[in-house]
Amino acid sequence: MLSFLPAPLIGILNSILLGINTLFWCLLLYIPAILKLIVPHKGFRVLCTKAIIWVSESWVACNTGWMKLTQGTRWQVTGAENLKRESWYLVLSNHQSWVDILAMQRVFNRKAPFLKFFLKQQLIWVPVIGLAWWGLDFPFMKRYSREYLIKHPEKRGDDLIATRKACEKFRYTPVSVMNFVEGTRFTQAKHDKQKSPYQHLLVPKAGGAAFVLDAMGDSIDTLVDVTIAYPNGAPTFWDFICGRVPEIQLDISTRSIPEHLKGRDYSSDAEHRRNMKDWLGELWRAKDERLSRMLEK
Numbered sequence: 001m002l003s004f005l006p007a008p009l010i011g012i013l014n015s016i017l018l019g020i021n022t023l024f025w026c027l028l029l030y031i032p033a034i035l036k037l038i039v040p041h042k043g044f045r046v047l048c049t050k051a052i053i054w055v056s057e058s059w060v061a062c063n064t065g066w067m068k069l070t071q072g073t074r075w076q077v078t079g080a081e082n083l084k085r086e087s088w089y090l091v092l093s094n095h096q097s098w099v100d101i102l103a104m105q106r107v108f109n110r111k112a113p114f115l116k117f118f119l120k121q122q123l124i125w126v127p128v129i130g131l132a133w134w135g136l137d138f139p140f141m142k143r144y145s146r147e148y149l150i151k152h153p154e155k156r157g158d159d160l161i162a163t164r165k166a167c168e169k170f171r172y173t174p175v176s177v178m179n180f181v182e183g184t185r186f187t188q189a190k191h192d193k194q195k196s197p198y199q200h201l202l203v204p205k206a207g208g209a210a211f212v213l214d215a216m217g218d219s220i221d222t223l224v225d226v227t228i229a230y231p232n233g234a235p236t237f238w239d240f241i242c243g244r245v246p247e248i249q250l251d252i253s254t255r256s257i258p259e260h261l262k263g264r265d266y267s268s269d270a271e272h273r274r275n276m277k278d279w280l281g282e283l284w285r286a287k288d289e290r291l292s293r294m295l296e297k
Contacts, residue, residue: 033135079252139166210266217262
C-alpha cells in the first residue's frame with residue numbers, strides 16, 4: 001500500500017514500526033516470563049511458556065503486517081502447507097542474510113511451532129529482547145575455541161550438557177529447533193576460503209544438529225529442510241527494511257530423520273560423526289541443486 005514511498009522513508013517508517021512493535025509485545029511478554037522465573041511449579045511454567053509463545057507469535061504477525069503495508073516484495077513459498085502446529089521439528093536452512101530470520105518467522109508463524117534458535121550466551125544481556133529470549137527458552141550456549149579447549153580439556157562436552165538441559169524444556173510444548181548449520185552467513189570470500197564443494201553454500205557443520213538429535217532424538221522425528229533464495233542477490237537488513245527486496249523464495253520440505261542418527265554421542269562416537277556428516281552432505285548437495293534451479297527462474 002505504501003511501497004510507492006521513497007526507500008529511505010520506508011526504511012525509517014519500518015524501523016519505527018518494528019521498534020514500537022517489539023517494545024509493546026516484549027513488555028507484555030515480561031509478565032508471564034517473570035511469573036515463570038519466580039514460580040517453580042513445572043505445570044505453571046508450561047502454561048507461562050504457552051502464553052509467551054502466543055505473545056511472540058502476535059509480535060511476528062504484527063511484523064508481517066508492516067511488511068505488507070510498506071513493501072512490494074513477491075513471496076514465492078512452496079511446502080508450507082505440510083507444516084503442523086502440534087509437532088516437534090528440527091529445522092535446517094541455508095544462511096545468506098539476517099533477513100533469513102524474519103522471512104522464516106513470517107512463513108512459519110502459526111503454521112508450525114515457534115522457531116527456537118541457539119544463541120550466544122552474551123546475548124541474554126541485550127536490552128529488551130534478552131529477557132524475551134530467556135522467557136521463550138531459547139538455548140544460550142557458551143562456545144569455546146579449539147585453542148581454549150586444548151588448554152582446558154575439562155570443558156569438553158559442556159556444549160552438549162547445555163544443549164541437553166535446554167532441550168529438556170522443549171519436551172512439554174511443540175517446538176521447531178532451528179539451526180543454520182553453515183555456522184555463518186554465506187559470502188563469496190568465505191566460500192573461496194573454505195574451498196566449498198557447493199556452488200551456493202558453505203560447508204555444513206554437523207555438531208549443532210547432532211547435539212539436538214542426541215538430546216531430543218526421542219521427541220523429534222521430522223526434519224524441516226528450508227532453502228531460501230534471493231534472485232536479486234542476498235539483501236542487507238537495511239535493504240529489506242527499505243523495501244528494496246523484489247522477491248524472496250522459500251522451498252520447504254519435510255522428511256523423517258533416520259533413526260540411527262538419534263540419541264548418540266557426537267563428541268565421542270567417530271562412526272556417528274561420520275554418519276551425521278554424510279547425511280548433511282547429501283542434504284546440502286540436494287539443496288545446492290535446488291538453489292540453482294530457484295535462482296534460474
